[in-house]
Amino acid sequence: MKKIVFYGSGNISQALISGLLSAGYKKNLIEFIDRNKINSGKTKKLGATKNNLKTIDTKSIIFLGVKPKDAMNAYAEICAAVKKPKIVSLVAGIKSNKYLSESNGVELIRAMPNTSSQFNKGITAICNCNANKTTFNQVSSIFKKVGTTIDITKENKIDDFTGLIGSGPAYFFYLLKVYEKRILKLCDGDKSKKDTIICNLLEGVSHSINDNSNLDELIASVASKKGTTEAGLKSFKSSKLSQNFEKGIAAAIKRAKDISVEF
Ligand SMILES: NC(=O)c1ccc[n+]([C@@H]2O[C@H](COP(=O)([O-])OP(=O)(O)OC[C@H]3O[C@@H](n4cnc5c(N)ncnc54)[C@H](OP(=O)(O)O)[C@@H]3O)[C@@H](O)[C@H]2O)c1
Incomplete structure (x- = not known):
């Protein structure tokens, strides 16, 4: 099992964390970073550990779980702190070329889960933007623990998925x-x-x-x-x-x- 860090631990990250823990994902492999006290409190209560970008294991897979308006800032913060990060963006709308044009060496996957992941009944679309196969398989198996996954090759299909399944x-x-x-x-x-x-x-x-x-x-x-x-x-x-x-x-x-x- 890989170490996972949720950058932004609001609704969707908490749903994923709950589902992962009830599927047997080890507590000590799930960390989060969040500036919001209420969400931090809720996520700690679920069993995840709060961390920060300075002290995370840089080999972790980082799930970007912030609102679209915060995404590019959060992404820049990750890229400034971690060399060649493996990032899974859960963010609606923002396309891979926007992320990738702002950084070098990032392995990026876009994923669109839904909150039913909390009960291991999630449906997650996953699109491999440029990650290597091992990383993609690791991410895919993480989402499979909380429900079913659908691999998407054409990135713009994620928008349809967002409106239909995410929402x-x-x-x-x-x-x-x-x-x-x-x-x-x-x-x-x-x-x-x-x-x-x-x-x-x-x-x-x-x-x-x-x-x-x-x-x-x-x-x-x-x-x-x-x-x-x-x-x-x-x-x-x-x-x-x-x-x-x-x-x-x-x-x-x-x-x-x-x-x-x-x-
Ligand atoms: N909710 C869903 O059902 C769902 C389903 C699929 C995908 N998504 C996608 O997932 C993303 C998150 O949605 P959500 O509903 O989980 O949002 P949310 O509940 O607002 O959670 C986002 C959290 O990230 C924190 N944050 C933002 N920027 C940060 C930064 N730079 N450093 C540290 N923490 C930061 C926020 O803090 P503040 O409150 O202080 O801003 C907030 O606690 C969205 O982009 C959405 O499109 C959501």
């Missing part, structure tokens, strides 16, 4: 908010019952898809002619729910592309 959990949480309100009412405000109902519903959906991946058939297995489900689905159709959902995803993908121009 994906939030779309479902957003849709569930409508559901949550209704279910809470149904349970007379009992939050724990509401949570059980939502979790069972989602787990059931997930098992159904595992069993039969044909979504039309699955819909038909619930909706009967002139029944309640059909009425609901008809209303979704007339309010163009699918088209609007599609538009939302397209806006996220466009944003990923715009970020590369902005920063």
